[in-house]
Amino acid sequence: MRVLLTGGTGTISRAVVARVLAEGHSLSVLNRGNREPLPEGVEHLVGDVRDEASLRDALGGREFDAVVQFLAFDGEDVERDLRVLAGRAGQYVLVSSCSTYLKPLPHHVVTEDSPQGNPYSAYARDKIAGEEALRAGAGDLPWTIVRPSHTYGERTIPTNFHFGNPWAAWQRVLDGKPVIVHGDGESLWTFTWNEDFAVGLVGLLGNEGALGRAVHITSDESITWNRAFRTVAGVIGAGEPDLVHVPSATLGALREDLEAALLGDKAATIVFDNTLVKSLVPAFDARTTWAEGVARAWEWMQAHPDSRRPDPAYDVFCDDVIARVRAWA
Structure with a gap:
């Protein structure tokens, strides 16, 4: 063709x-x-x-x-x-x-x-x-x-939200800093x-x-956001991550773009029925699990350190929101 x-x-x-x-x-x-x-x-x-x-x-x-x-x-x-x-x-x-x-x-x-x-x-x-x-x-x-x-692919490890580069979330995890997970972290999500x-x-x-x-x-694998974060932490050698759960509506109220990213997308539990694509394309088999994909991406990113770029706006936002949440607790 x-x-x-x-x-x-x-x-x-x-x-x-x-x-x-x-x-x-x-x-x-x-x-x-x-x-x-x-x-x-x-x-x-x-x-x-x-x-x-x-x-x-x-x-x-x-x-x-x-x-x-x-x-x-x-x-x-x-x-x-x-x-x-x-x-x-x-x-x-x-x-x-x-x-x-x-x-x-x-x-x-x-x-x-x-x-x-x-x-x-x-x-x-x-x-x-x-x-x-x-x-x-x-x-x-x-x-x-x-x-x-x-x-996603080998050049990045996706996260629930970011403002510049998703690596900023994982750098916080690697540094032992708390990281924001929307809602209770138990909604299901699909990474392909x-x-x-x-x-x-x-x-x-x-x-x-x-x-x-x-x-x-899409992939047939649906996992919780808590599991997604813990899987990445394990792959990059960060141990148990410090997850701070914040309601999606609160995050959306603080930043309008997060309303679209979370309430309009990632906050909803969603499982895809891939019957149609499998019937049309017998060779299709989304066999790469989240853990396997993250491991491949982490291997590539270690060999390309310039891919691990900071996101100062994300860090400032996270620090501010987490401080408020913990002050309310």
Whole structure:
């Protein structure tokens, strides 16, 4: 297949690039050329995907069997793509988000047919608008919507919230400082290793069963946030972490962006039913556990110390909130 992918250097798209190449497809990647070099064998198209004239110039007269769009964030972005790609794509794959599902959840087990709507997150609402624009305007262009959930890779260890670099949370744990966990820490969450996700997404390319459908691609492992923090602490050799539990609503009241990140996403217990992607892509098996993924990421980060960047704003916020919580206790 001839595949076009936008971005190509992010946590998810980097893994998809590798998987597309591993399966022997012809790959073009479109981005602005400001990030790291792409792997050998990739045709690099330089342009601004969010600028219609630049996008047209970069694509020239090329046609593709599948286009994977990582960089469409609202309805206008999708409408632009549909204009540019008319008659030159066999399948348009919109990468959306599992944050689009309704909050609060009507049921903790989520399928692709679960209702969407997120009053806390503008990002999620914009993604929903993108999905709606695709369904309404695709015309004869076959399409697939893909919804990832908290996908990570070897270059970072994700956490519940941060303002610059998630490593700041783990540096606090490593230094024996208290760290904030939202709520009581017992809500369930799903972390998905990027290489596992890539198997699912690439398996949907050219897959007739995926056309006209939304498909989420996540791990089957759901763990509590308390366990997530304790697992990381164990892997990095920090011992038992000092977890300070703070209501998500309190954190959201202190910082508006945390309302979206927590009440609109991570505070809800959510378990994904991956029956659909497994039926469409038999090779998909999100086999990487949180403990295994964290260990791989920690190994990479030890070899790349520049990845362990501080986040002063996060530290100040945590110190202030923890001091208040402990003063109230």
